[in-house]
Amino acid sequence: MERVIIRGIGSYIPECVLSNADLEGMVDTNSEWIVTRTGIESRRVCLDTEMASDLGYEAARKALENANISVCDVDLIIVATVTPDLRFPATACIIQEKLGGTDVPCFDVNAVCSGFIYALDVARNFLLNNSKMKNVLVIGTEKMSSIVDWEDRSTCVLFGDGAGAIVLSRDTDENSDAGILDVLIGADGSLGRLLYCPICDSGGPAGVKSTEKDAYFIKMEGREVFKEAIKRMCSVAEDVLQRNDLTVDDISLVIPHQANMRIISAIADRMKIPEKKMFVNLQRTGNTSAASIPIALDEALQSGNIQSEDLILTVAFGGGMTWGAALIRWK
Ligand code: ACO
Numbered sequence: 422m423e424r425v426i427i428r429g430i431g432s433y434i435p436e437c438v439l440s441n442a443d444l445e446g447m448v449d450t451n452s453e454w455i456v457t458r459t460g461i462e463s464r465r466v467c468l469d470t471e472m473a474s475d476l477g478y479e480a481a482r483k484a485l486e487n488a489n490i491s492v493c494d495v496d497l498i499i500v501a502t503v504t505p506d507l508r509f510p511a512t513a514c515i516i517q518e519k520l521g522g523t524d525v526p527c528f529d530v531n532a533v534c535s536g537f538i539y540a541l542d543v544a545r546n547f548l549l550n551n552s553k554m555k556n557v558l559v560i561g562t563e564k565m566s567s568i569v570d571w572e573d574r575s576t577c578v579l580f581g582d583g584a585g586a587i588v589l590s591r592d593t594d595e596n597s598d599a600g601i602l603d604v605l606i607g608a609d610g611s612l613g614r615l616l617y618c619p620i621c622d623s624g625g626p627a628g629v630k631s632t633e634k635d636a637y638f639i640k641m642e643g644r645e646v647f648k649e650a651i652k653r654m655c656s657v658a659e660d661v662l663q664r665n666d667l668t669v670d671d672i673s674l675v676i677p678h679q680a681n682m683r684i685i686s687a688i689a690d691r692m693k694i695p696e697k698k699m700f701v702n703l704q705r706t707g708n709t710s711a712a713s714i715p716i717a718l719d720e721a722l723q724s725g726n727i728q729s730e731d732l733i734l735t736v737a738f739g740g741g742m743t744w745g746a747a748l749i750r751w752k
Contacts, residue, residue, distance in 0.1 A: 424600035425545045426752050428556070429490070429588035431483025432719035433476055434465040434581075434706060441578070448574040455578045460682025464581030464707030466566040472506040474515040476584035477562030480715070481516055484558065488588035492522035495588070496554040499544050500529045501536030501711035503618065503740070504564040516560060533616070534678050534739025535606065536711030537561035537585070538747055542604040544589050560586040561711035568618050570638035579680070580639075581707030585715020592752070599730070599752030605661040606745035612649060615642045616740040650680060651687045653744040658692065658736045661746040669694050673731035676721060678738055679703035679713040688736075700726060710739065727751050 440463040441452035455461055467476070477500060485492060500513040507515075513527035532539040537559070544557040562584035569577050592600055619636040654677065662668060675698055677685050682703060689699050700721045709716060714735050721727050733749040 423549055424592045424598070425548045425589050426592040426600040427587045427749065428590040429484045429486070429488025430586070430715065430719045430722060431480050431487055432583065432585040432716040433479035433483065434583040434716065435467045435471060435476065437466050437468060438463050439466045444578055447571060448577060450574045450578060458683065459579060460701070460703055461578065461707050462704045465583060467564050467582045471564070473502050473504045473562045473564045473584070474506045474512050474519060476564065476582065476712075477502070477512060477516045477560045477586065478519040480562065480584035480586040481520060481558055481560050484586040484588050485520070488556070488590070490556060490588065492520040495522060495556050495558045496525050497544065497547055497557045498522070498525065498527040499540045499557065499559050501532065501540040501559070501561045502529055502563055503531055503533050503536070503710060504567055505529060512562065513560070532606075532608070532711070532739060532743040532745070533741055534680065534708070534710045534713065535737040535741070535743040535745045536739070537714045538604060538735065538737050538745030539606050539743070541589070541601065541747055542606055542745070545601050545604060548589060548591050555591060557589045558586060559589055560584060561713070561715045563710040563712045565708070565710055568637060568639055570635070573638070575643055576639050576641055579708050581709050583706060583709040583712045583716050585712050585719055587715060597752060599750045602748040602750055603661055603665055604745065604747045605657055606743070607657060608741045608743040610741065612742040613740070615645045615649065615742065616640070647681070647684060649742055650684050650738045651691065653742065654678070654688055654736045654738045655691050657744045657746040658688070658734060661748055662734070665748060667732070667748070671732055672698065672734045674721060674726055674733050675699050676714055676717045676733060676735040678736065679706060679717055680708045680738070713737070
């Protein structure tokens with residue numbers, strides 16, 4: 422049977438650290454409130470001159486190096502983002518140019534915080550259904566700082582910037598069962614009003630009149646999103662396990678979307694997953710939307726939390742509302 426594996430992975434977070442103490446000087450908040458309600462201690466933010474494509478390029482460069490291939494070996498580039506550099510061309514095209522690639526198809530996917538899992542599913546299906554394709558570059562990259570209202574304490578403490586990338590490849594090793602075992606994605610458009618952004622453009626809102634600025638920023642019903650996030654992430658994770666005849670005991674590590682420590686703890690509690698199996702890095706990154714899962718996956722690998730043959734469950738939830746889960750046997 423054809424299988425698709427993660428052949429290479431890389432991530433990049435910008436250098437500039439924005440701590441909770443820094444936020445105390447910007448809005449009426451305090452570090453204790455932020456840590457208690459979210460678990461976040463600091464996040465990384467871009468310079469004005471850095472765009473989502475710059476972060477994505479750095480992550481992609483590392484993933485290609487890790488996979489030991491060049492951009493010439495890539496047959497398709499998919500970018501998950503809600504903070505594209507421009508309305509068009511797609512950030513995938515911009516990153517292709519930065520990498521020095523040409524000719525192959527490039528497009529963006531918008532499923533907010535679930536974007537990486539959506540892009541993973543699309544990429545996997547391309548590889549399984551098109552024998553001419555060998556390697557697909559999947560990138561999650563976000564400059565959330567460009568769509569956060571830095572005067573709104575209820576949202577500005579949550580988000581951060583960053584990027585993660587993987588190279589997905591068809592595997593020919595007949596003695597292995599490693600790879601992306603399954604991906605399940607879903608959405609409920611009727612819940613879109615709970616979390617949305619009227620206009621998004623990581624180049625803006627510089628130069629926009631203050632009365633117009635509001636249109637660029639994230640709007641969120643925090644408590645409703647919180648409840649939906651737990652409900653949907655538990656149900657999509659349970660569904661993907663069930664349809665593969667697996668239980669949480671078979672899982673070595675869960676890589677949940679890094680939105681809020683309380684959401685992650687509630688999922689662990691509800692699904693009876695020991696907390697030590699839940700990988701968490703949001704203390705240092707905040708919520709990086711579509712970049713959150715590939716950054717966490719890369720950091721879990723770098724820190725020795727993933728061994729060959731481990732079964733990984735990734736699960737995400739985001740605006741849309743969208744959700745998704747993937748099962749990965751690591752190679
Ligand atoms: N500092 C201090 N006080 C604050 C802050 C802040 N940064 N933000 C809100 N407050 C105040 C509120 O004004 C409110 O005060 P009041 O009682 O006087 O009215 C009080 O704290 C409680 O506010 P709530 O919104 O009820 O706080 P809650 O416990 O729900 O926590 C939070 C808010 C952290 C946003 C939570 O609802 C949450 O995490 N929701 C999920 C949001 C999320 O993760 N979104 C990301 C996108 S989707 C995804 O990635 C899963």
